[in-house]
Amino acid sequence: MPKAERRTISFTLNGEPVEIVVPVHRYLVDVIREDLGMMGTKRACDQGVCGSCSIIMNGLLTSACLTLAVRADGASIETIEGLGSLEAGLHPIQQSFAAHGATQCGYCTPGMIMSAKALLDENPDPTVEEIKHWLTGNLCRCTGYAKIIEAVRAAAEGRTEPAVPISVPTVKAIED
Numbered sequence: 001m002p003k004a005e006r007r008t009i010s011f012t013l014n015g016e017p018v019e020i021v022v023p024v025h026r027y028l029v030d031v032i033r034e035d036l037g038m039m040g041t042k043r044a045c046d047q048g049v050c051g052s053c054s055i056i057m058n059g060l061l062t063s064a065c066l067t068l069a070v071r072a073d074g075a076s077i078e079t080i081e082g083l084g085s086l087e088a089g090l091h092p093i094q095q096s097f098a099a100h101g102a103t104q105c106g107y108c109t110p111g112m113i114m115s116a117k118a119l120l121d122e123n124p125d126p127t128v129e130e131i132k133h134w135l136t137g138n139l140c141r142c143t144g145y146a147k148i149i150e151a152v153r154a155a156a157e158g159r160t161e162p163a164v165p166i167s168v169p170t171v172k173a174i175e176d
């Protein structure tokens with residue numbers, strides 16, 4: 001079988017320079033996850049419809065599962081790892097998602113947060129309707145969306161805590 005053509009590409013990933021050789025048919029989601037070990041960017045539908053693989057490339061919200069890695073040559077890429085972490089401190093949108101209970105299984109969450117970041121970068125004070133419209137490209141199977149929308153609106157208002165504190169159910173161990 002003939003070997004796939006390969007190219008050397010370079011880009012910045014969360015501010016760090018990256019140079020890597022990739023087959024021309026390899027998708028950016030695979031380079032980010034498998035070659036560079038950034039597992040926060042998720043893959044689900046692989047067809048550009050669920051938003052799990054959302055990243056920000058050159059300031060634009062981008063589906064990494066639809067983007068050939070060679071298209072990233074010279075680009076500036078942000079993934080969820082670049083926003084914040086427990087060690088380095090969470091980004092306000094991450095804090096707001098956590099405080100509002102806007103994540104359950106968490107699979108959609110990195111893509112949701114990257115999408116919310118792209119929205120707030122472009123429109124720092126979106127209405128609830130604008131948030132709903134923007135997030136139509138991000139699917140969540142768990143939360144029902146209300147808490148996600150509240151979390152994005154709260155982040156836009158510069159507060160990360162919910163207006164009404166939420167209570168988190170606790171599980172008690174069954175004693176013998």
Ligand code: FES
Pocket residue numbers: 042043044045046047048049050051052053054063064065066
């Ligand atoms: S995995 Fe890319 S949009 Fe669903």
Ligand code: FES
Pocket residue numbers: 102103104105106107108109139140141142143
């Ligand atoms: S939190 Fe599970 S899919 Fe959104």
